[in-house]
Amino acid sequence: MSLVSAIVPSIGATGVVAGKRRTFVVQSVRSVLATAAVDIEVIVVAGLEMPVTTVDELRSLGSQVHIVDYHQAFNFSAVVNLGAAHATGEHLLLLNDDTEVISGDWLTKMLDACGPGVGAVGAKLLFEDGGLQHAGHTYRTSLDHVGFGLPGDSPGRRDVLSRRREVAGVTAACMLTPFAVFDAVGGFTELLPGNYNDVDYCMKVRMAGWSIVYEPAAALYHFESQSRVAGIHPEEIELIQRRWLTHLVDDPFTPAHV
């Protein structure tokens, strides 16, 4: 099976999960290496803030873990692109550092879903309390996560949350994409440093003729925004609309009420 390059942007943030303090990136990479079941390299793109002890801890996890330093102002897209620029795998796995794998066969399921004609595959992401954070994107009325906040085991209307299906887009918090696709569409746009860069990526991929797939058998926890406070800027909304507005409002994949 082909090599997967996991790209994990991180500043080495810490937080409390289930009553215990953890360094998110260390736990995330540890869970990836323990469950990957495929050839994998992990490229942690480390911001200046990352403590040296965290870097050392990451290096101690195995020779598959590589650290790439990022010394500029925060730009998620630039960080992802930098990691991908150092990747040697045929597939890129974009992964937030505040994630933890739940289902053991998650990566093989994602690879299985990433067949011919597929440009990106997303996973099911749950909050710490088991609530649903992500089951694919929907862009019909707003840029949103399908089924956000529902119980994690909810099947959703017409089973949209519990079956593999084509979607409008998936979050970059956990996204598998062939390197060739990433290369063809120019990676992530650095014009969107914080938000909607995954929406833009998925639109570029779809407009180039590939599909986006949601794979619910790949389940991970996403301790969202515990490592970075999100804030949407008007210019990000303006840019995403300037590029894709007519396509965004025409979301053919999600029924009106999930």
Next chain:
Amino acid sequence: MTVAPDTPADRLARWTAADAAIGLAAEGEQLRAQLAERIAETADLRARLAQLGNRIAQVESENAEFRRVASRVPLRSFTRRLYRKARSVAAARRSR
């Protein structure tokens, strides 16, 4: 002949250029879609304007017909007779 593998810097430069080209094309498509929508709106407004023009012509034509019919009524002699009758009735009442 072997091709040298591209460096991270090569890749980043290539992606920046590709993203800019794709972004420009997408924005161009959106502008064309917006323009098509505005052209359709203009055509719709023109059609509504033409409808209003037709309605104005119809109302004016009806007004002309009203004027023609109204002019046939001999208004002056009719009112003169009416006033004469009223005066004679009033005079008769006064003399009682």
